[in-house]
Amino acid sequence: MGYVDEVLERVRTKNAAEPEFLQAVEEFMESVRPVIDANEDLYRKEAILERITEPDRQIKFRVAWVDDNGQAQVNTGYRVQFNNAIGPYKGGLRLHPSVYIGIIKFLGFEQIFKNSLTGLPIGGGKGGSDFDPKGKSDREVMAFCQAFMTELSKYIGADIDVPAGDIGTGAREIGYLFGQYKRIKNLYEGVLTGKGLTYGGSLARTEATGYGVLYLTEELLKCNGKDIAGKTIAVSGSGNVAIYAIQKAQQLGAKPVTCSDSTGWIYDPEGIDVALLKEVKEVNRARLTEYAAKRPSAEYHEGKGVWSVKVDIALPCATQNELLIDDAKALVANGVQAVVEGANMPTSLDATKYLQDAGVLFVPGKASNAGGVATSALEMSQNSERLSWTFEEVDSRLKGIMVNIYHNIDDAAKRYGKEGDYVAGANIAGFEKVCEAMIAQGIN
Numbered sequence: 001m002g003y004v005d006e007v008l009e010r011v012r013t014k015n016a017a018e019p020e021f022l023q024a025v026e027e028f029m030e031s032v033r034p035v036i037d038a039n040e041d042l043y044r045k046e047a048i049l050e051r052i053t054e055p056d057r058q059i060k061f062r063v064a065w066v067d068d069n070g071q072a073q074v075n076t077g078y079r080v081q082f083n084n085a086i087g088p089y090k091g092g093l094r095l096h097p098s099v100y101i102g103i104i105k106f107l108g109f110e111q112i113f114k115n116s117l118t119g120l121p122i123g124g125g126k127g128g129s130d131f132d133p134k135g136k137s138d139r140e141v142m143a144f145c146q147a148f149m150t151e152l153s154k155y156i157g158a159d160i161d162v163p164a165g166d167i168g169t170g171a172r173e174i175g176y177l178f179g180q181y182k183r184i185k186n187l188y189e190g191v192l193t194g195k196g197l198t199y200g201g202s203l204a205r206t207e208a209t210g211y212g213v214l215y216l217t218e219e220l221l222k223c224n225g226k227d228i229a230g231k232t233i234a235v236s237g238s239g240n241v242a243i244y245a246i247q248k249a250q251q252l253g254a255k256p257v258t259c260s261d262s263t264g265w266i267y268d269p270e271g272i273d274v275a276l277l278k279e280v281k282e283v284n285r286a287r288l289t290e291y292a293a294k295r296p297s298a299e300y301h302e303g304k305g306v307w308s309v310k311v312d313i314a315l316p317c318a319t320q321n322e323l324l325i326d327d328a329k330a331l332v333a334n335g336v337q338a339v340v341e342g343a344n345m346p347t348s349l350d351a352t353k354y355l356q357d358a359g360v361l362f363v364p365g366k367a368s369n370a371g372g373v374a375t376s377a378l379e380m381s382q383n384s385e386r387l388s389w390t391f392e393e394v395d396s397r398l399k400g401i402m403v404n405i406y407h408n409i410d411d412a413a414k415r416y417g418k419e420g421d422y423v424a425g426a427n428i429a430g431f432e433k434v435c436e437a438m439i440a441q442g443i444n
């Protein structure tokens with residue numbers, strides 16, 4: 001058996017109860033197979049694949065807090081510090097009831113290669129908890145965040161590990177987490193990103209992931225002889241990534257006609273009203289039914305369905321495995337030209353293959369949603385020099401990074417005879433830098 005298959009078998013056996021982690025590893029292994037096969041003896045001797053699929057450490061802890069009824073509640077907290085070959089661990093904190101170690105490991109693993117693709121010095125990590133912020137009062141969220149950080153603070157630091165937002169963790173949560181870190185450590189440092197603008201945050205970080213998805217999409221289309229202007233787009237999700245993807249798509253002359261949340265979805269043939277969506281989701285923290293009630297042109301549907309709409313481009317921006325094989329078939333039947341991931345691993349492996357085989361331009365999240373973490377790294381730079389840059393400066397760097405990522409993944413795919421396979425290109429380009437750094441630093 002070849003080295004790749006040997007390690008894949010071992011990873012499957014060892015992590016059998018973590019399907020999302022295995023899915024991420026399987027995609028990665030298939031992509032880097034030609035790189036490994038070209039120099040199998042070296043990589044085997046270095047145990048590079050065993051080392052890169054085994055986190056540096058996994059921290060798991062109890063988070064006890066008191067709810068508004070005076071009742072003590074207990075959640076589980078996680079931080080997986082996956083790989084710091086090219087920089088301090090960096091990656092978000094997910095607060096969602098579905099969180100368990102397999103979710104955090106898949107996200108941390110993806111983060112290694114994503115962070116490498118940004119070209120900035122950041123390693124891969126991820127954390128979170130099975131805490132559900134939905135329906136909790138601000139005081140309950142604060143109590144949870146303070147308890148969570150009380151333990152997490154032992155393991156992180158501006159030069160060690162720098163967490164940020166993800167599903168369920170936005171500006172409010174980052175504020176409470178930062179306040180508690182500062183109180184415990186008596187240290188004012190850039191230990192988190194996505195901070196508020198009054199205490200070390202960067203302009204354009206809020207917009208960065210969604211904007212970045214569109215900057216990459218624009219370059220992808222341009223280099224494939226197409227234009228984003230005039231395109232109709234299906235977006236899923238209605239959180240941080242989705243909102244700013246919709247906003248930038250409109251600025252580029254495209255028309256996003258859908259969005260969704262965990263209970264239903266909106267079809268708005270006149271184009272999503274971003275100001276209204278922001279009011280419903282960012283200010284009122286309400287359901288999309290409220291959007292439909294205030295927007296005569298919008299239809300609200302219960303359940304899933306955004307991929308059934310006829311569009312030119314699909315941008316999954318909600319969560320993992322939200323675009324499955326039947327969705328891919330529906331999109332292709334409706335003539336979709338590009339699928340660009342805003343979320344992490346939103347497309348299942350069989351759906352990805354179906355789209356690629358049908359000639360759809362497909363870009364994986366580790367490349368297309370890297371604008372968020374890239375701008376987090378820019379926030380770290382600003383914190384280190386104790387300065388803050390203008391919105392225009394950060395935004396123009398973000399755009400440059402996304403254009404660069406597109407060309408790097410395109411080149412990597414071509415170098416291995418896989419032109420147009422951006423999944424292979426992203427994994428290969430992300431892996432090459434981390435691999436070289438790991439080998440240079442010896443066995444550890």
Ligand code: NDP
Nearest residue numbers: 167168209237238239240241261262318319343344369372
């Ligand atoms: P938010 O919490 O702001 O929004 C998440 C959105 O997805 C909400 O609309 C939510 O609906 C929906 N959603 C979440 N889980 C599910 C689910 N299980 N089923 C259906 N819908 C769901 O998160 P973000 O926008 O920050 O993150 C979205 C995706 O983008 C995630 O995959 C994240 O890892 C990824 N990402 C985020 C980055 C960032 O900078 N924030 C950077 C790179 C990637 P509801 O409100 O009903 O829960």
Ligand code: 2IT
Nearest residue numbers: 091092164166372373376
């Ligand atoms: O998945 C991701 O890249 C994020 N949630 C952002 C991580 C970060 O450190 O900004």
